[in-house]
Amino acid sequence: MDxxxxxxxxxxxxxxxxxxxxxxxxxxxxxxxDANLAAxxxxxxxxxxxxxxxxxxxQCCRQEDIPFPDWPAEMPAVExxxxxxxxxxxxxxxxxxxxxxxxxxxxxxARPTEACATVVEDYIRxxxxxxxxxxxxxxxxxxxxxxxxxxxxxxxxxxxxxxVHQPIIRxxxxxxxxxxxxxxxxxxxxxxxxxxAIGAGPSVIATGSPS
Amino acid sequence: MDxxxxxxxxxxxxxxxxxxxxxxxxxxxxxxxDANLAAxxxxxxxxxxxxxxxxxxxQCCRQEDIPFPDWPAEMPAVExxxxxxxxxxxxxxxxxxxxxxxxxxxxxxARPTEACATVVEDYIRxxxxxxxxxxxxxxxxxxxxxxxxxxxxxxxxxxxxxxVHQPIIRxxxxxxxxxxxxxxxxxxxxxxxxxxAIGAGPSVIATGSPS
DNA sequence: GATTGATTCATACAAACGTTTGAAATAGTC
DNA sequence: GACTATTTCAAACGTTTGTATGAATCAATC
Numbered sequence: 377m378d379x380x381x382x383x384x385x386x387x388x389x390x391x392x393x394x395x396x397x398x399x400x401x402x403x404x405x406x407x408x409x410d411a412n413l414a415a416x417x418x419x420x421x422x423x424x425x426x427x428x429x430x431x432x433x434x435q436c437c438r439q440e441d442i443p444f445p446d447w448p449a450e451m452p453a454v455e456x457x458x459x460x461x462x463x464x465x466x467x468x469x470x471x472x473x474x475x476x477x478x479x480x481x482x483x484x485x486a487r488p489t490e491a492c493a494t495v496v497e498d499y500i501r502x503x504x505x506x507x508x509x510x511x512x513x514x515x516x517x518x519x520x521x522x523x524x525x526x527x528x529x530x531x532x533x534x535x536x537x538x539x540v541h542q543p544i545i546r547x548x549x550x551x552x553x554x555x556x557x558x559x560x561x562x563x564x565x566x567x568x569x570x571x572x573a574i575g576a577g578p579s580v581i582a583t584g585s586p587s
Numbered sequence: 588m589d590x591x592x593x594x595x596x597x598x599x600x601x602x603x604x605x606x607x608x609x610x611x612x613x614x615x616x617x618x619x620x621d622a623n624l625a626a627x628x629x630x631x632x633x634x635x636x637x638x639x640x641x642x643x644x645x646q647c648c649r650q651e652d653i654p655f656p657d658w659p660a661e662m663p664a665v666e667x668x669x670x671x672x673x674x675x676x677x678x679x680x681x682x683x684x685x686x687x688x689x690x691x692x693x694x695x696x697a698r699p700t701e702a703c704a705t706v707v708e709d710y711i712r713x714x715x716x717x718x719x720x721x722x723x724x725x726x727x728x729x730x731x732x733x734x735x736x737x738x739x740x741x742x743x744x745x746x747x748x749x750x751v752h753q754p755i756i757r758x759x760x761x762x763x764x765x766x767x768x769x770x771x772x773x774x775x776x777x778x779x780x781x782x783x784a785i786g787a788g789p790s791v792i793a794t795g796s797p798s
Numbered sequence: 799g800a801t802t803g804a805t806t807c808a809t810a811c812a813a814a815c816g817t818t819t820g821a822a823a824t825a826g827t828c
Numbered sequence: 829g830a831c832t833a834t835t836t837c838a839a840a841c842g843t844t845t846g847t848a849t850g851a852a853t854c855a856a857t858c
Contacts, residue, residue: 573780
C-alpha cells in the first residue's frame with residue numbers, strides 16, 4: 377500500500393529537518409519509518425528525490441495550515457498588518473502541526489538547494505504578495521519599490537529572528553527568564569514596533585506593557 | 588612547521604562554512620590545504636576538533652576586525668545607535684576578511700553545536716552589551732528588561748535578515764533589480780526604521796530617499 | 799486457484815568516510 | 829655527523845554510506 381511512501385516522507389522530513397541532508401542516513405530514515413532499507417530507492421529512486429518530496433510535502437501542508445484570515449475589504453490596513461504579523465507568528469510556533477514542516481523549509485531558505493525555488497514561489501511568494509498589498513494601502517504612493525521591499529523585509533526579519541535564533545536568545549537572556557517570551561507579546565511588540573516605524577502608530581515606548 | 592596547522596584551519600573553515608560539518612570531508616580539506624590526509628589527525632586529533640578550532644579562529648579574527656568606533660561619552664545615543672547599525676552591516680558585508688569567518692559563526696548560531704556557547708560569549712555578548720548600553724541611554728527607564736531585549740532583537744533581526752536570506756531576497760525581487768541593495772542604503776533604512784519605532788526620529792515614510 | 803503486477807525483504811556491492819599505522823623525511827641539539 | 833623529537837607521507841584499516849539485485853510476499857483479476 378502507498379502508506380509506506382507517506383511514512384517515509386514523514387520520517388525523512390523529521391530527520392532532514394533535524395540533522396540536515398548530508399547527516400541524515402537512509403538507514404535511520406527507514407528505521408524510523410518502519411520500512412525496509414530498499415524502500416527509498418523503490419519509491420523515490422534516490423535520496424535526493426526523497427528530500428525533494430519531503431520539502432514539497434511540507435510546503436503543501438503549510439499552505440492549508442493556518443491560512444491568513446479572509447479579512448473584509450473595508451478592514452483598515454493597520455488592522456490587516458497586525459493580523460498578518462500575528463498569523464505569521466502563529467504559523468511559526470503553532471504546535472499542532474509537525475515542527476519539521478517549517479524547519480525543513482527554513483533550512484532550504486537559508487541554504488538553497490534545487491528545492492528552494494519552488495518553496496519561494498509556492499510558499500513565500502503568496503505571503504510576500506499579501507504583505508505587499510497591505511503595505512500598498514498603508515504607505516504613501518510616492519515610495520519607491522525598493523523602499524516598500526525594505527519595509528517588508530524589516531517586518532519579516534524581526535519575526536524570523538525570534539524563530540531561527542531562539543537558541544541564542546535563550547543563551548543571551550538566560551538568567552533573566554528561562555521562560556520563552558509568550559507568542560502574543562512577541563506579535564504585539566513587532567506590530568507596534570513596525571507601525572511606529574512607518575508612522576501609523578505610537579512609538580513602542582509611548583505606552584506601557586499591553587498586558 | 589606550524590604553518591600546516593594554519594592552512595588546515597583556513598581550508599577547513601571555507602569548506603565547513605560552505606557545505607556544513609557533515610558534508611565536508613577531511614580529504615577535501617586536506618587537498619585544499621595542500622596537506623597530507625593524516626595531517627588532521629596529527630594536529631587536531633579528530634575532525635570535530637578541527638571544526639572547533641576553525642570556529643574559534645573565526646571569532647578571534649572577527650573580534651579585532653572592524654571594531655566598533657570608540658565613540659566619545661558625550662556622543663548622543665541616537666548617533667551611537669546609528670553607528671552601531673552601520674558597523675554591524677559593515678561587519679557582515681565587509682569583503683576584506685574571508686567570508687567564511689562570518690558564515691561558520693552564523694551556522695553555529697542557527698544550529699548550535701558544542702562550539703556555540705563560546706561564540707555567544709566571546710562574540711555575540713560584547714555586541715549585545717554595546718547595544719544594550721546604547722538602548723539604556725536611549726529608552727526611558729521604566730521599560731522592562733524584556734521590552735529592552737525585544738527592541739534589541741528587532742534591530743538585530745532586521746540586520747541579520749539581509750545577510751542570511753539574501754538568496755531569497757534575490758529570488759523575490761529579482762525582476763526589480765538584479766543589483767543588491769547598496770550597503771549604506773540598508774543601514775540607513777534600518778536606522779531610520781528603528782529610530783522611528785522607538786520615537787527617536789521621523790517615520791521612514793516622512794522623508795524621501797536619502798540619496 | 800493460477801497468473802500477474804506491485805511491494806517488501808534480506809543481502810550484497812562498490813565507493814567514500816574518519817581514523818590508524820609505521821616508515822620516511824625534516825628540524826633542532828649536542 | 830650522530831641522536832632525538834617533530835612533522836609528513838603513502839598505505840591500509842574497519843565502518844558507514846547510497847544504491848542495486850533477486851527472491852519472497854502480497855493484492856487483485858481472471
